[in-house]
Amino acid sequence: MDSALAKAFGVLEALSRAKGPSRLSALAADLGLQKSTVHRILGELTGLGYVERHGGTGLYRPTLRTWELGTAVVADLPIKQVATGALHRLHEQTGETVSLVVRSGDDALYLDKIVSARPIRFTTRVGSRLPLPLTASGKALLAASADGDEVLRRVATRPDLAHHLDVARALDELAVTRERGYAIATGRPGLIGIAAAVLDRDDEPVAALSVSAPTDRLPPAQLPDVVEAVVSTAAHLAESIGRL
Numbered sequence: 001m002d003s004a005l006a007k008a009f010g011v012l013e014a015l016s017r018a019k020g021p022s023r024l025s026a027l028a029a030d031l032g033l034q035k036s037t038v039h040r041i042l043g044e045l046t047g048l049g050y051v052e053r054h055g056g057t058g059l060y061r062p063t064l065r066t067w068e069l070g071t072a073v074v075a076d077l078p079i080k081q082v083a084t085g086a087l088h089r090l091h092e093q094t095g096e097t098v099s100l101v102v103r104s105g106d107d108a109l110y111l112d113k114i115v116s117a118r119p120i121r122f123t124t125r126v127g128s129r130l131p132l133p134l135t136a137s138g139k140a141l142l143a144a145s146a147d148g149d150e151v152l153r154r155v156a157t158r159p160d161l162a163h164h165l166d167v168a169r170a171l172d173e174l175a176v177t178r179e180r181g182y183a184i185a186t187g188r189p190g191l192i193g194i195a196a197a198v199l200d201r202d203d204e205p206v207a208a209l210s211v212s213a214p215t216d217r218l219p220p221a222q223l224p225d226v227v228e229a230v231v232s233t234a235a236h237l238a239e240s241i242g243r244l
Contacts, residue, residue, distance in 0.1 A: 021059030136193030
């Protein structure tokens with residue numbers, strides 16, 4: 001993060017990832033920058049309308065102008081344009097939280113989501129990202145990608161994942177996912193995710209559809225029905241983008 005532009009984007013991205021207003025000192029520590037540098041960048045971003053100061057607390061947060069930029073980009077993505085109907089159908093079939101996820105580097109990026117109205121639900125928010133091997137959607141994308149095994153090994157070297165990802169076991173799971181055509185993740189206690197990749201006409205994954213639910217609402221006897229719904233919806237979405 002050497003250039004002024006890279007530092008400015010780093011500050012804006014850190015603010016956007018935060019779950020609430022952030023202190024200047026916390027941003028500086030998180031990014032490894034001088035407080036004076038972060039203060040200057042925040043002043044410039046505030047002047048441009050991308051950041052605002054939170055009352056008299058000295059906390060900063062991004063404005064809706066950052067949301068406008070992202071929304072404009074997402075709205076033009078072909079997969080987003082055709083996936084809305086598929087998400088609604090999958091949600092109606094299962095009654096659970098459904099997500100549209102795309103690959104962004106080595107991460108799974110949540111592009112769209114319909115959250116279950118039923119209680120005790122778990123959801124990541126639209127725009128959030130997680131390492132690909134840690135989610136059902138990410139596993140489905142990796143299994144369908146030519147570099148899936150390579151990406152998994154690379155992600156496993158991240159300092160925050162070094163002791164949380166069993167590479168050999170994860171590679172075995174990818175092999176099983178490739179063979180059966182869908183991924184299952186139970187990484188968080190009491191939760192389960194089922195996902196399938198959406199392939200283009202070149203058999204390249206452009207997205208993944210997933211259903212996530214508490215395990216007590218999705219017992220083993222009901223799992224085949226949800227798997228069928230996810231796999232068939234992903235196939236129909238593939239048809240919509242011209243694969244078949």
